[in-house]
Structure formats: C-alpha cells, structure tokens
Amino acid sequence: MPDSPEKIYQQLCDHVRQTAMILSIQHVLAWDERTTMPPAAGQYRAEQITYLAGIVHERQTDPRVGEWLDALADSPLATDPHSDTGATIRTLRRRYDRKVKLPQTLVEELTRTAVLGQQVWATARKNNDFAALCPLLEKTFELKRQEAEAVGYDEHPYDALLDDYEPAETTANVARLLASLRHRLVPLVEAVAQSRRRPPVDVLHRHYPIASQEAFVNKIAERIGFDFQSGRLAVSQHPFCMRMGPSDTRMTTRYDEKHFNSAFFGTLHEAGHAIYDQGRRADQFGLPPGEYISLGIHESQSRMWENLVGRSLAFWEGIFPEAQEAFPEALGDVAVDDFYFAVNDVRPSLIRVEADEATYNLHILVRFELEQALIDGELAVNDLPVAWNDKYEAYLGIRPDDDTHGVLQDIHWSAGLVGYFPTYTLGNMYASQFYAAARDELGDLAPAFRSGKFAPLRAWLREKIHVRGKTFTAAELVRDVTGRDLSEEALMHHLHDKLAPLYGLE
C-alpha cells in the first residue's frame, strides 16, 4: 500500500524545513561577514558559505523532492492554491523545477563569486577603483547568463533572472509598468524643478551626533513595531534586513554625522522589511506559508514605513518634539512644517538609497536598462561606468564625478543579484496601492500617527499581507487586497497629492 498523501506531505515538509535551517546558518555567516568579520577572514568565510550552499543545493535538488511532489500533484492537498498545503505544493514545484535545471558546479561558482564579489566591491567602492571590481563583475554576468540559459525563458534571458526575485513576473510587463510610470512621473518632476519653492534642506545636514542618532532610531524602530526581543539593529556599509530564524530578524543601518536622513530613513526602511519578516508565521518558518511573496511585496512594506508613513506630515507632527529633544542643536530652531518639507525634498541626486520618493524610480530605470544590456551582451562590463554616467545624465540631468558615487554605489551586481533592481519600483507601486486600500478601510490614519500609534496600520498589514505568507502570488494578493491589478495610479496619486501643495503646483 502506498503512503497516504498526508504522510508524503509530512516527509516533504520535514525535508524542506531542515534545508531552511541549514540555509539559516548560511545567513548567520553572511550577517557576521557584513557586520563584524575582520577583513583577513574573507577567504575562509567564502569556503564556509560555499560548503553550506552545496548542502542546500543538494537537498533542494534531491530527487525525492521531485517524487514527493509528483505523488502529491493530484491529491486533495493540492486543490486549493491558497491553502497552506496547496501553496506549499505549488511553490515547491516551481522552485524544484528551477533548481534541478542548475548544475551544482554553476551554483557553487555563483556562490563563491558572489561572496568574493562583495568583499572586492567594498574595497573598490572605498577606493573609487572600478577596475579592481571589473574582472569579478565580468565573471558574475557571464555566470548569470549561464544561469538564464540553464533555467530557460520565453522571450528574454532577463525573464529567467527576474523570476527568481519576482516570481511569475515578466520583463515585458515590468517594462510596460515602468514606461507608464515614467510617462507621468517625468512631467511631475519637471514641474517640481520649475517651482520657485525650495525646502530648507540644510537643516538635514547639520550636526547630528551619532550616539544620539543611535538612541533615536532604536526608539522609533521600536515605536513603529520592530520587536527587539526577536531582532537586532546593527551597522553595515550597505543597510539590509535578513530573517535568519523563526524569531530572529536582523537589520542594519549606517550613520552619517552630517546627514539626518541616512540612518533615520534607512532604519525606517529596513524596519519595514523587518516588520514584514516578524509578522509572518513562526510555525511555518522555512515553508511557503511562512515565506515572503516576492521582493516587490517585501519592498512595498519597507517603502510603506519609510515613505508613506515616515515622510507624512502627521508622522512628523507626532514625532518632531522628540526629534528636537534628541537633537537640540540641530533642530531647536526648526519648525515642523519646514522639517516636513525638507524630508520631502525632490531633486535629482546621484545615490539611489538617498534619493527622494519621486526621482528614485529613475535610478531604477537606469539599472533595469543596464543590466538587461549586460545580460544581452549589448554592453561590456568595461564600458559600464561610462554607460552608467550617460544614463544618469539623460534621465536625471546629472553626472557622477566618480564611480564611488556612480556604478560602485550598490552591492547588488557584485553580490550576484541581477534582475533584482526593478523590484524596488514595483515595491513603490505596491506600497501606494496597499496604502490607499488601508485608508479606504481604516479611514484617515493621520490622527493615530500624530499620537504615535502605528498599531492599526500594522495590524491591517499583518492580516492582509504578512500572515498570508506565500499562499498568494503578488498579482493575486494585490487584486485580493486592493481589488485591482498593479498600476502606477496610486503611486502617482500619492506623489501628486503630497508634492502639489508643497511646491505650489496646480
């Protein structure tokens, strides 16, 4: 008598949970590498990570997984795609099919190159030395092309890479969404540029002692809902958030004594990711019902707290007295309205992670187009710095003086993350569309924000998005929560509603 579907399902889940546990060890190594590890230890760390990645890949491509999934394909457990069991079977099937197409040697080389790439990148960025990174980046794009060919794709090799971060999304659809957005965004950014009103951004560049910043961002992260019992905030060169256990979510920020935004909005952003991570089901850690849907959905949560909440007038009306107390020298003589205008300064800039809500998406456009060209072979890595600078000049009207403020600013490509960038702008669109739905259901959130209460919004996000894990695809979720397909509509609405009064637009 063959095993029952329930028994097979249990075997499958035990196997997948164990794999997730090994992967979580790899995450601890990565966290340590980026926050603590001494420089000379890099080579050995790459060996350690490669070893674990090998075990993980072996387990993910274990033929038994394919057999279990085959046996479950027509079982009642697979019927409802939004049930825990249905979503698990659907997701693991997709993942298994992708993984078995990738040769073990390619996976190991991708991992090794990514680990070394991140180390070389950190030095290259510091020394403004693109040439030092170039060979590793060439190897990375060559390996990513091999990955796309191995995985297969319908229209464009880039589809195969994008799918890893934004499952079921296509290059064509993203290109269409970004084009629609650009079509409406460029006139808005131009109108802002022509306005004679300018925010007093100098207040953001006063002296903000780092110890005070640390205390302040820790307090605010806790206020909006980051749980320090199951999380940590540390420092790294490039901020990130990482869930490395059912009750272990880590995030980082970086401090700039002469810039308020860097640590503050960086922390709100990562805390948004972290609240999503902490809001998912701990009992389903390592299984699809406990996983995030896609990077775009993940990013929607970080943007929600960074921009929709953290750059709203009500938020600052609530928090500003505390900010003045934390930074009396910098903010003692500043009015809240001026500060609110300053943190909503819209103007073209060089650094993506410090860009404003509006122009940010043009930074993404640059990267989206360049990485497609690199994968197609239309652009050589060697020519990347010039191509980068040209596109910044074309889309944002400014040109980087050096590569540290240009092509070397992001870790992504050095870490093997190609096809990742567009998910940031998808996230911005999702965030606005979700936020509009939240306000439709909960009413005006401003009074709660003014009194420092973020639980109603957080509870809504948790119920509608977080606890659902991967039982919905991104497209299904956005239709279920907002009643519509994803579009640029809500984001443009939000930007216009905010920027028109600030800049006196019609």
Place this chain on the structure above:
Amino acid sequence: MPDSPEKIYQQLCDHVRQTAMILSIQHVLAWDERTTMPPAAGQYRAEQITYLAGIVHERQTDPRVGEWLDALADSPLATDPHSDTGATIRTLRRRYDRKVKLPQTLVEELTRTAVLGQQVWATARKNNDFAALCPLLEKTFELKRQEAEAVGYDEHPYDALLDDYEPAETTANVARLLASLRHRLVPLVEAVAQSRRRPPVDVLHRHYPIASQEAFVNKIAERIGFDFQSGRLAVSQHPFCMRMGPSDTRMTTRYDEKHFNSAFFGTLHEAGHAIYDQGRRADQFGLPPGEYISLGIHESQSRMWENLVGRSLAFWEGIFPEAQEAFPEALGDVAVDDFYFAVNDVRPSLIRVEADEATYNLHILVRFELEQALIDGELAVNDLPVAWNDKYEAYLGIRPDDDTHGVLQDIHWSAGLVGYFPTYTLGNMYASQFYAAARDELGDLAPAFRSGKFAPLRAWLREKIHVRGKTFTAAELVRDVTGRDLSEEALMHHLHDKLAPLYGLE
C-alpha cells in the same frame, strides 16, 4: 598495490581540515549567540548548533579515520613525535579513540543541554535564581558522568573529563600541584592581610566613561600585538576568546563605568589568548600543528599579558600618561606608583574573574573540589549553593550574599565545561615559569615595556610556544622551554617578589 603513507596522510588531513571548517561554522554561531543574537532566537540556535555538532561528530568518528591512522601507525611519518606528521598522527589517534567511545546520542544531548544551559544561565544569573538553573545543571552533571564512564579512566571519573582540556594530565597530579601551591600561598596571603599598607583602590572605582574605555582598550590591545586585521573585540556578558578561522580570532570584554579593571584587564587577558591564536600557523589551521596544546598552556598566555606584563611597574610607567589622558577626571591627580599598587591589590573577593593574582587560585580550588564531588555524586546539585558559600568562607574567609555573586557567576558548568577550572591555575604556574625563562634569555624586559615595546617578548613566545602548535605536549613543552617540570616555584617567586616590597613583607 596499497596507497603510499603520504597519500593516506593527505586523505586524513583533507578529511580533518574539512571537519575543522564545519566546526568553525559552529563557532560563528556561538560567537553570534553570545554577542548579538536576540533573546527569542535561542531555541532555534540550539537546533542549528546541534545539527552541525552532529555532522562534526559523525566525521570525527568516521571509521575511515581509524583505518587511516592504523595504516600510518608504523610509517616513517609517525616516527618523530615533534614533526608535523608525527604530532598529527599522535594527536588524531588520541582524539579518535576518545570520540569513538562516545555514543552519537550522548554527544547530541550534551550539545543541546550546553546550548540551552548557557541561555538559562544568563537569565538565572541576572535574576539571582539558582532554582531556575538547577534542573539543567543536574542534567549536565549526569551527562558528564555518562561521558566519563563511556571514555573510561584509571583512577577517578574526573580524569576522563580533565583529559579533554589538559591532555595527559591527571587528577592526582593536579591535586598535588594545587596542594603544594596552597601550602606556600596561604601564608603569603595571610602576611599581606596582616600588613598595614593598603593600596588606594578607590581610584579604580572612579568614573571611567565607557566610550573612553572602549577607545583605550582597543588601543592597548593593538599595542601589545592583537591584530585587528584578523580579529575583533566585542562585548559579551562573560568575556571569551575564540579562533574561528585561519585569520579570524574574536574576543570580548565587558565594560563597567565604575570599575577600571573589568574591561582593561579583561581585554589584556583575552588579548593574551588571542595573540596565541594569531601566532599559530594559519597554513595548519584545523590540524594539530596549528592547534593549541592545552587549556593550561592557553591560559598561560592570557595570564602572561594580564598579570606578568599588565600588572608590572614598567608597563604602567610606560602607559600611565596615556591612561591619564584617556581618563583625566579619574586619573589626573593619581601618581603612577599608587596606581600600580592599586591594580595589585591583594584581598579575598567573591568574583573569580576580578580576583587578584594571588587569591585567584583559591577560587579555582573551590571549583576544583566541588566539581569533583558533583561528578562523584558526593554532592547534589541542589546543595551546590550552600557548599559553594561554605567553601568560600573556609578558603577566602568571605561568604557571598547571593548566588549571582556565588555559584551563578561562571558560565562553565552551564556550558558543560566540567574539569576545565583547574587549567586556570595550571596556566598561572606555566605563565610564571615561561616568563622567568624569557627573562633569563632576553634579559630585563622592563626598559622595553617602559617605552611601549612588546615585540621582543611576543616574538619569543611565538617562537618558543605559538608556532609549535601541538607538536609538543604541555609537559614536553615546559621542559623544553624552561628546563624543568611544572611546579609552583616560579609563580610563588613572582608573587613574593612583587608583593613583598608593596606590602612591606620581610
């Protein structure tokens, strides 16, 4: 044709190196747990560590290791016990024979209990709640008894546990050494107690801002030779040092705003361990020629820098102006001679890690006797707090007010480290005997210390001890380096030479 000894040796070494690499991942997890991990993540961390410990144990007991060692036993590679190959074969033989006697289930339970034990200990210590720790400690001692029975022993089950930390050492010999030491130490401590001279210890309890302490201890750790390119200094509740890769040695300290000694001498101590770790051969990482000899020898290196160097007059004559600059409020009005006397205050105290050089060894005696009684079953864990307090009263003349300052102060037993404590006093003896030999060969070290130069002593230690790894046993090394067997002689000489002038003893 059978494989050549060289080929078999290579297979053995590849296997052992890979095992060491997996063990090093476990060390990263342990480091993170003790320095960074959020509280709620403890349960899952125990699972991660147990998983890796299982793989390590499986590899260490792989029958092929036994076969390789059998095949190499009579080969020319095994002839010279001080050669890399001879020492490797000798050491791995000992280790393999010990490991195969331990059932996998016992190893896993020891690991799991130790991980949980450390977490429970941290809370119990904070809350002065021995009862909360008691069941775990009972389980630990029961498991350690099982370990001793499984490993086997000649005279005393404690022999089997001691051997894990101080290979080839015996309970009887340690008891004899400690008795000889006590015989001479107690009169010296009594003479000090009867002296009317008292150091101005209040200067050590002035206000030492933590940020200044941090900067100062980092500077001094670097000065004596800790390499920050391949090392880190962080904060943890109980200071420790850990080598987790060929070029990755981490240490921790703890800061007390109202006590200079805690972070400063704690850091010197851990830096001594770390300099030993950094001084061994990176190319032999994971193999006996790259390993430390024993905990006693390891401790001799930490005590060397903490006490022989760090509590010497010449050291303070060199460093004191910088200390005054770092802590102008606390030290501006203090004379170097007074400060030197203060850091050499000898008096009975409750906390081992803050004890002076002389009485420290009485703290060890308490633990050595108690853990023997616990293993023998002569003492129940439940009765441990009272037994602890009674012994402190008997040997040191003081009684703890609570368990936080008594039996809960050390992590060792909670972490499954039984048989470990006596290695501290062995370390004190080794340190003094090595230091006397260094002075015989290098001449007076005081002038170098006065001008902040520590390279001559460090180079001597590196050549005589560090680079030799495990190619000598502790007993062989001390005879080779000092020409004598280990005894209490040099330690007593050192203490008498220092304390007699300070306290006006005859």
